[in-house]
Amino acid sequence: NAGVTQTPKFRILKIGQSMTLQCAQDMNHNYMYWYRQDPGMGLKLIYYSVGAGITDKGEVPNGYNVSRSTTEDFPLRLELAAPSQTSVYFCASRQEGNEQFFGPGTRLTVL
Amino acid sequence: EDQVTQSPEALRLQEGESSSLNCSYTVSGLRGLFWYRQDPGKGPEFLFTLYSAGEEKEKERLKATLTKKESFLHITAPKPEDSATYLCAVRRNTGFQKLVFGTGTRLLVSP
Numbered sequence: 001n002a003g004v005t006q007t008p009k010f011r012i013l014k015i016g017q018s019m020t021l022q023c024a025q026d027m028n029h030n031y032m033y034w035y036r037q038d039p040g041m042g043l044k045l046i047y048y049s050v051g052a053g054i055t056d057k058g059e060v061p062n063g064y065n066v067s068r069s070t071t072e073d074f075p076l077r078l079e080l081a082a083p084s085q086t087s088v089y090f091c092a093s094r095q096e097g098n099e100q101f102f103g104p105g106t107r108l109t110v111l
Numbered sequence: 112e113d114q115v116t117q118s119p120e121a122l123r124l125q126e127g128e129s130s131s132l133n134c135s136y137t138v139s140g141l142r143g144l145f146w147y148r149q150d151p152g153k154g155p156e157f158l159f160t161l162y163s164a165g166e167e168k169e170k171e172r173l174k175a176t177l178t179k180k181e182s183f184l185h186i187t188a189p190k191p192e193d194s195a196t197y198l199c200a201v202r203r204n205t206g207f208q209k210l211v212f213g214t215g216t217r218l219l220v221s222p
Contacts, residue, residue, distance in 0.1 A: 004154075042115065042212035043155075043198070058209070090154050099145060100210065102154035 001026050004103035006091050012109045013081040021076040021106050023091030029101075031094045032074040034058075034066065036087040037105075043090065049074055081110045113138045117199050117213035124189055124220050132184040132216045134199030144182050145210065146175050147198040155198055158184075189220045 007022045025032065030051045035043040045058030049068040063085055065077040074093075078085060088107050092100040116135045124130055136144065143162055147155035159168045161177035168175050172193060174185040184197055196217045200210040 040214060042214045043200075043210075044212075045209060048209070092154075099157045099160055101157065102147075104154050105152075 003027065004091055004093055004101055006089075006103040006106050008106060009104070010107045012111060013078075014111060015081060015083065017081050018077070018079050019081070019108075021078070021089055021091075021108075023074045023076065023103060024072050025074075025091075025093040025101075025103075026072065027093060027095070027101070028071060029093035029095045030071070031096075031100075032068065033092040033094075033100065034064070034074070034076045035090045035092065036060065037090060038087050046076065046089075078108075083110050086110045113201060113203055113211045115199055115201055115211050115213035117197075117216050119216060120214070121217040122219070124186075124218070126190055126220055126222050127188045129185070129187045129189070131186070132197055132218070134182040134184070134213055135180060136182070136199075136201045137180075138201045138203045138211070140203055141201060143202040144177055145200045145202070146182070146184055147200065149196045149198055149215070151196075158197075186218070189218075191220045191222050194218055194220045 004025045033048045034046040037043050044060045047066040049055045055066050088105050090105050091103040094100045114137045118133045146158040149155045159175040164179045166177050172187050176183045196215040198215045200212040
């Protein structure tokens with residue numbers, strides 16, 4: 001199993017551009033999560049999903065959107081990128097009752 | 112409001128010098144306290160889950176313990192490869208596993 005994979009690893013965006021961060025897992029996990037990690041701050045939950053077609057907001061959803069059309073994929077969409085969205089983004093997944101498994105992260109810089 | 116505080120922020124040890132990391136928490140209805148290890152440029156890697164006061168878990172040189180207010184990660188005779196950031200997170204008693212993370216302790220073990 002590849003586990004949780006994320007693409008791209010790095011990206012630089014200009015203010016106002018849009019992009020999609022990809023996340024996929026091959027463990028058949030129902031639950032998937034998007035976090036952002038800023039220096040000196042804990043991981044903050046952006047959005048989560050409990051299964052295909054079901055998503056909900058986390059602590060810091062503004063400026064982001066998600067979709068979950070399959071069990072495997074959970075892309076995160078940034079519309080109109082802003083410098084405040086410069087961060088490292090982590091995707092995670094889990095099965096019922098178990099711990100979360102994290103991907104390797106996407107480092108995003110908005111200039 | 113759920114809160115997780117980790118101390119110290121950073122810790123430097125000599126190889127073989129045992130120590131402990133602290134995670135203090137306030138959460139209504141704890142449904143698990145999680146320890147993760149994060150290496151630079153990588154996603155968090157799961158270490159332990161603790162569910163009730165008095166519970167202990169061990170893995171190699173690491174031992175995690177839990178009380179009603181805090182958790183400790185004891186590191187016995189650490190090696191340089193134990194250098195990493197250690198993250199603590201709590202899950203509250205809700206329908207979905209929303210983790211609240213601390214800001215982590217950066218551990219550096221010198222040879």
